[in-house]
Amino acid sequence: MGIGAAEGNARVELVTSSDAGVTVLAVTGSVKLGESATQFGATLKRLLAETDSGVVVDFARLENLDSTGIGELVAAVQRFARAGRRLALLRPPQRLEALLKLTRLEAIFPIFVDRQEALAYVGPHAGDS
Numbered sequence: 001m002g003i004g005a006a007e008g009n010a011r012v013e014l015v016t017s018s019d020a021g022v023t024v025l026a027v028t029g030s031v032k033l034g035e036s037a038t039q040f041g042a043t044l045k046r047l048l049a050e051t052d053s054g055v056v057v058d059f060a061r062l063e064n065l066d067s068t069g070i071g072e073l074v075a076a077v078q079r080f081a082r083a084g085r086r087l088a089l090l091r092p093p094q095r096l097e098a099l100l101k102l103t104r105l106e107a108i109f110p111i112f113v114d115r116q117e118a119l120a121y122v123g124p125h126a127g128d129s
Contacts, residue, residue, distance in 0.1 A: 012036040014043050022119045023051045024090075028061040031069035041072035044087075048079055054086035054122025056115075065096055070105070077108055086122040088112055 012029040025047065031040045047055050057073075059065075065073075073089075080087040088110040092100070100106040112118035 012040060014040065016043070016047065018053075019056075019115075020119045021124045022053045022122055023047055023055045024058055024119075025055055026058040026061065028063075030064040030066075031062070031072070032064060032066045033068040037066070037068040037072055040069060041075065044072065044076040045079070048076070048083060048085070053124060054080065054088070056088050056090050056112075056118045056122055058090045058115075059093065059096065060091040062093055062096065070099075073109065074105070086110070088118045088122050090115060090118045 012027065012031050015026045015028070017024050017026070025043065027040070029036070031037050044055070044057075077087045090112050092111060097106070097111060100109060100111070110118075110121055112121065
């Protein structure tokens with residue numbers, strides 16, 4: 001399922017799929033103040049409400065994520081944690097990963113470069129011992 005939003009030069013495409021029982025949200029384009037950030041946040045809320053799994057946010061095709069987009073991510077990871085579920089970031093651009101480290105937000109966002117590791121982290125049996 002794909003959803004797109006555009007304002008000015010900012011365009012985002014959000015595509016959800018399922019892999020190994022885990023919801024994957026592929027983000028293409030830019031998530032900035034305005035419609036794209038609103039759509040990004042609303043999609044994460046919808047995935048929490050409509051799915052039973054954790055979510056992997058695949059940023060391999062992300063061009064830009066501003067502070068509003070990061071705020072949506074922080075809110076989402078907190079909502080997922082309260083629901084006993086996990087959210088992980090997959091292949092964020094180097095600039096975003098550096099920003100998360102600089103602001104010490106990497107402590108709340110598990111970051112993966114390997115898709116299978118991200119799926120295992122948020123999967124249906126994640127955290128079972």
